[in-house]
Amino acid sequence: MALLTIMEFSVYQDTWMKYEYEVDKDFSSKLRINIDITVAMKCQYVGADVLDLAETMVAAADGLVYESVIFDLSPQQREWQRMLQTIQSRLQEEHSLQDVIFKSAFKSASTALPPREDNSLQPPDACRIHGHLYVNKVAGNFHITVGKAIPHPRGHAHLAALVSHESYNFSHRIDHLSFGELVPGIINPLDGTEKVATDHSQMFQYFITVVPTKLNTYKISADTHQFSVTERERAINHAAGSHGVSGIFMKYDLSSLMVTVTEEHMPFWQFLVRLCGIIGGIFSTTGMLHGIGKFVVEIICCHFRLGAYKPVTSVQDGHTNNHLPLTKNSIHSTS
Numbered sequence: 001m002a003l004l005t006i007m008e009f010s011v012y013q014d015t016w017m018k019y020e021y022e023v024d025k026d027f028s029s030k031l032r033i034n035i036d037i038t039v040a041m042k043c044q045y046v047g048a049d050v051l052d053l054a055e056t057m058v059a060a061a062d063g064l065v066y067e068s069v070i071f072d073l074s075p076q077q078r079e080w081q082r083m084l085q086t087i088q089s090r091l092q093e094e095h096s097l098q099d100v101i102f103k104s105a106f107k108s109a110s111t112a113l114p115p116r117e118d119n120s121l122q123p124p125d126a127c128r129i130h131g132h133l134y135v136n137k138v139a140g141n142f143h144i145t146v147g148k149a150i151p152h153p154r155g156h157a158h159l160a161a162l163v164s165h166e167s168y169n170f171s172h173r174i175d176h177l178s179f180g181e182l183v184p185g186i187i188n189p190l191d192g193t194e195k196v197a198t199d200h201s202q203m204f205q206y207f208i209t210v211v212p213t214k215l216n217t218y219k220i221s222a223d224t225h226q227f228s229v230t231e232r233e234r235a236i237n238h239a240a241g242s243h244g245v246s247g248i249f250m251k252y253d254l255s256s257l258m259v260t261v262t263e264e265h266m267p268f269w270q271f272l273v274r275l276c277g278i279i280g281g282i283f284s285t286t287g288m289l290h291g292i293g294k295f296v297v298e299i300i301c302c303h304f305r306l307g308a309y310k311p312v313t314s315v316q317d318g319h320t321n322n323h324l325p326l327t328k329n330s331i332h333s334t335s
Contacts (some may be wrong), residue, residue: 004278012271014216015263024212024258029139031210031225031254036112036130036176037062039069039144040169040197043127047148047158050133052140058155059150064131071126071171073115081113084192091187112184113175130175132182137254144172147249168200168246177250179210179225188267189229193303200244201236208252227252228260277306 041048043066051056073081096248129144146168147158174193178186195204207230236244 017263020260030134033133034178038173040129040171048144049149050142067128068124069128139253145248171197181222199235203249205232206250211255212258215262
């Protein structure tokens with residue numbers, strides 16, 4: 001009884017995630033994109049912006065910061081990236097681990113790339129683009145390509161003519177990419193991704209489907225977004241029929257469904273009912289076992305008792321001796 005009570009108490013302490021689905025009716029608000037990407041090119045050579053289906057351009061100057069850094073990671077940063085990639089591989093194999101991440105997410109946690117612990121004298125050879133942008137809740141394209149973006153009546157363009165083709169290198173590392181409210185404890189599908197370009201004219205494409213998500217746990221309540229992603233990369237070669245523009249392109253689309261993830265806990269009254277059921281069930285079961293055992297023992301004992309009082313008969317010279325044993329009264333009556 002004590003063992004079952006302890007096990008039931010451990011179940012009572014545990015929580016689980018409940019998923020509910022409904023149509024997302026909010027299309028008037030803005031969508032926040034949180035970005036932290038490092039490109040292996042100098043900052044004056046690259047530009048980032050967003051162009052959505054409504055032909056609305058959001059420039060990087062509206063919320064992104066360009067920072068000159070070293071592309072190669074320090075030993076501590078490389079260890080952090082390996083750990084993050086290990087978590088990503090486990091999440092792809094075991095989807096139930098996402099519930100553990102939801103439960104452990106809280107605003108004081110941090111999954112950002114740690115700062116360099118060494119004072120390297122190597123000159124900066126990369127550009128870290130980080131910050132956030134607010135875009136319309138329609139499909140769009142966030143891209144990083146050669147040259148700064150300039151507005152254009154028919155869309156927009158990038159000043160790439162002043163950049164030498166030999167300096168193109170779109171090797172990149174995505175330290176963080178998320179949509180909606182920033183929740184540092186959440187690990188997103190592209191966090192820790194690193195791609196190395198094998199050609200100067202390389203195009204990296206990410207096709208993202210964003211799902212609005214309301215997260216309600218005992219530690220945090222946030223309006224965030226989950227997303228799935230499909231990757232593709234190819235070298236631009238117009239002679240071979242592979243057309244396009246060198247760069248990093250993240251094409252995102254929003255799902256019409258919204259997911260509400262709620263952390264639930266067993267009510268205390270239900271725990272008491274289950275506890276009473278354990279106690280009553282054990283008493284009933286042990287009573288039945290005791291009755292069955294007592295019945296079997298009584299049958300066995302009665303069988304042996306009847307065998308002890310069974311009359312003894314013997315055969316002598318072909319005659320059966322049926323005389324009863326003599327008693328004191330019979331002796332007196334004979335005399």
